[in-house]
Amino acid sequence: xxxxxxxVIRGFTLSLLIVNCLFYPSASDxxxxxxxxxxxxQKYSPDSPYQSNLHSLLTSLVNSATYSxxxxxxxxxxxxxxxxxxxxxxxxDLAIPDCATCVARAVTRIGSTxxxxxxxxxxxxxxYVKYDNATFLGVEDKTVILKKCGxxxxxxxxxMSSRDAVLAGLSGSGGAFRGVGSGNVQGMAQxxxxxxxxxxxxxxxxxxxxxxxxxxxxxxxxxxxxxCYARYSTGGAHADSKAHDKSSNEGEKTFxxxxxxxxxxxxxxxxxxxxxxxxxxxxx
Ligand SMILES: *[C@@H]1O[C@H](CO)[C@@H](O)[C@H](O)[C@H]1NC(C)=O
Ligand SMILES: *[C@@H]1O[C@H](CO)[C@@H](O)[C@H](O)[C@H]1NC(C)=O
Numbered sequence: 001x002x003x004x005x006x007x008v009i010r011g012f013t014l015s016l017l018i019v020n021c022l023f024y025p026s027a028s029d030x031x032x033x034x035x036x037x038x039x040x041x042q043k044y045s046p047d048s049p050y051q052s053n054l055h056s057l058l059t060s061l062v063n064s065a066t067y068s069x070x071x072x073x074x075x076x077x078x079x080x081x082x083x084x085x086x087x088x089x090x091x092x093d094l095a096i097p098d099c100a101t102c103v104a105r106a107v108t109r110i111g112s113t114x115x116x117x118x119x120x121x122x123x124x125x126x127x128y129v130k131y132d133n134a135t136f137l138g139v140e141d142k143t144v145i146l147k148k149c150g151x152x153x154x155x156x157x158x159x160m161s162s163r164d165a166v167l168a169g170l171s172g173s174g175g176a177f178r179g180v181g182s183g184n185v186q187g188m189a190q191x192x193x194x195x196x197x198x199x200x201x202x203x204x205x206x207x208x209x210x211x212x213x214x215x216x217x218x219x220x221x222x223x224x225x226x227x228c229y230a231r232y233s234t235g236g237a238h239a240d241s242k243a244h245d246k247s248s249n250e251g252e253k254t255f256x257x258x259x260x261x262x263x264x265x266x267x268x269x270x271x272x273x274x275x276x277x278x279x280x281x282x283x284x
Contacts, residue, residue, distance in 0.1 A: 002078065031091070031098055031126030032105045036146045036224065038121050039114035040209050046116065048081045050133065057086045057131055058107045064088070065127075066105035067096065070193030072137050086131035089192045102127035123224060128192065141226025142206045150220030150233070158183065159234065160217065164282040166232050171208050176200055187232040195227055203228035211218020 025036070044050040053075040064071040065088060066205035072087040106122045106129040114120030119132030123146070130136070153159060160181030169180035170189040174197065178189045189207065190199035207223040207230035215221035220233040 030092060030098045031102050033125045034109065035123040035125060035222075036115045037109065037123070038145070039117040040119035043116045044118055044133075049077060049079070050084065050118070051116075053082055053084045054131065054221070057084050058110070061086055061129060061131075062100070062104050062107055065090065065096075066100040069094065069096065069099050072163040072194055074135075074137070081099050081133065084131060084133055085135045085137055086129070087137060087192060087194060088127060088129045089190070090127045091188075092190055093179060098126060103129060114257055131230065138194045139227075140195055140203055142203055142228075143226045144210065144223070145226060146222060146224040147210070148212060148220075148222040149215035149218040152217045153219045153234070155217055159185070159219070163232060163234070165229070167212060170230055170232075171201075171205050174201065178204070185232055185234050187230070188229065189230040191228040200228065204230055 044054070056074055057075045060073045060075075061071070064073075069090040069092070070088070071086070074086075075084045077083050090102060094102065102124055106124050106127055109124070110120045110122045110129060110131070113122065119130075119134070121128070121130035127253045162185040165182040166180050166185045166187035169182065170178050170187050173180065176191045176193060176195070178187075180187045189204045191203055195203060204227055207225050207228055211221045211223045211230055211232065214223070219235070220231075222231045223229060
């Protein structure tokens, strides 16, 4: 009996894995691409209260992303050193289901990148996740985390004025998420949801100032600071291909869900037949 249950459990775990693979075929989905990650040096000990608090925190983040594009959590503990703080922030133009998928992927990524470290952070295209045992919630942080400038296109007055218009638009429009386009330049800026309006404005201004000074005449620039970022990119063709990606991804997703459901039904039938054999056989 124990052996049979072992087989059943093993078979079922395998089925779940297969279904999972079928459900998530578009690993290259643009909102899930990896931008950066980092971990603290300090590690926690396995099976410690901190570890279980961290698991609760990450679970809360993943769950919360199914209904909100930003949230923060603090898992309190009797000992101060076991307290864990965390937040996630989805890109402002992301629909909630995509936000949820992104945060789940980011949490998985943190788990594999930051093995048993007290703190860690991951930025994917569509979302940001961070946790630590020292509080960082509500604290403005303008440390440069990622700076990337595209190839310089030389001085082109039209391109420069489009870019400057986009950067000016980004710094001028208030709000935690900003998207601006001018000519064939697109720009985007966002703060983590824990910053106040004034802090957010200050952080984004700093990111834009650095983009201007560091990326010169580059055709694209990404400036990620601790609690905000500003980015721009040039090229209508690029933007068109992005829009195309999105719709074909939508189709792929629907297809994947249908295949996943069919596979699920098939596996359920196999499982039931297996159960009948296993237990029917034992009765004889
Ligand atoms: C975080 O955890 C590390 C390792 O346990 C510890 O050395 C450090 O003091 C902790 N930081 C805080 C703010 O509790
Ligand atoms: C953290 O979340 C709580 C409850 O959702 C909220 O009231 C609080 O303002 C948040 N804190 C920060 C720093 O965002």
